[in-house]
Amino acid sequence: MADNPRLIEHQYDGIQEYDNPLPRWWVLLFWATIVFSIMYAFNLGVGSGPGRIAQYEAEVAAAKAAAPPPAEFTSPEELAAMATNTQIVEAGKAVYTTNCVSCHKADGGGLIGPNLTDNAWIHGGTLMEMHKTITEGVIAKGMPPWGTLLKPDQIDAVTVYVASMKNTNVPGGKAAEGTVVP
Ligand code: HEC
Incomplete structure (x- = not known):
């Protein structure tokens, strides 16, 4: 060895x-x-x-x-077309009922959030302005940024639903806040 x-x-x-x-x-x-x-x-x-x-x-x-371009951006024309589509407005109502009534009240008269049925708007009353407010929220005032919580088509739908409440002036709503948009 x-x-x-x-x-x-x-x-x-x-x-x-x-x-x-x-x-x-x-x-x-x-x-x-x-x-x-x-x-x-x-x-x-x-x-x-x-x-x-x-x-x-x-x-x-x-x-x-x-890939198709991202659908994040909805054009004013698209929103205007959706506003006349009752199916989309109804879909928006469902989104509203689930997510928005706690602060804006079922009829839109306003609770924590402002009255959505008057003709005064803090952040602007055009479809595009509302779309922006809803997407980005107003975090300092307690309005959540729905762009991170809802799908883009839900935001579009709830925008046109909110627009459909505009100027309906439900009884018992909160006092107008913001600038009157004729
Ligand atoms: C937790 C409470 C809360 C919830 C839930 C909420 N909001 Fe709001 N919202 C607010 C507050 C508070 C404001 C006012 C912001 C300000 O004073 O700048 C506001 C403002 C708004 C405005 C702008 C009003 C104006 O005068 O310019 C719109 C439009 C709106 N909310 C839509 C919605 C929609 C649509 C939903 C549901 C998807 C929703 N909000 C859910 C609290 C809420």
């Missing part, structure tokens, strides 16, 4: 260490993974293709180009 060249001097607990080399194919594979990881880290395009970063960016750009 002692003349075995693979036996190393080192001993522990009476057990002598044996130099047991890994197979050559294994060692080569090991080095290959290191070389590959360096090339990967430096984004060298090995084989065909532009490299992973350029490829990722190209794919994102292609997906963006293919």
Whole structure:
């Protein structure tokens, strides 16, 4: 045993260490993974293709180009058209009943929030202005930013529903606040 060249001097607990080399194919594979990881880290395009970063960016750009533009922005014309669509106004009423009555009262006469049935508006009474107020809220005054809580089409619908209450002057509503919009 002692003349075995693979036996190393080192001993522990009476057990002598044996130099047991890994197979050559294994060692080569090991080095290959290191070389590959360096090339990967430096984004060298090995084989065909532009490299992973350029490829990722190209794919994102292609997906963006293919996707329809975000529907966040509703144009004044779209809102005006929705305001004449009774189905959408009814859908808006449902959104209102679920989310808005606690502060604006079921009939829109106002509680914590202002009366929505008069012709005075703090933040403007056009469809676009109401849409903006509802989307962004007035956090300092306690009006939540519904843009983060409702879907865009729900905001559109509740906007046209609120607009339909305008100037209906329900009895028992809160006193007018803001600027009168004729
Ligand atoms: C937690 C209470 C609360 C809830 C819920 C609430 N609002 Fe309001 N809202 C307010 C307050 C308070 C104001 C007044 C903001 C101010 O004084 O600037 C307001 C203002 C408004 C205005 C502007 C009125 C104006 O005169 O310019 C609109 C429009 C409106 N809310 C619509 C809605 C809709 C639609 C919902 C439901 C999706 C809703 N609000 C839910 C509290 C609320």
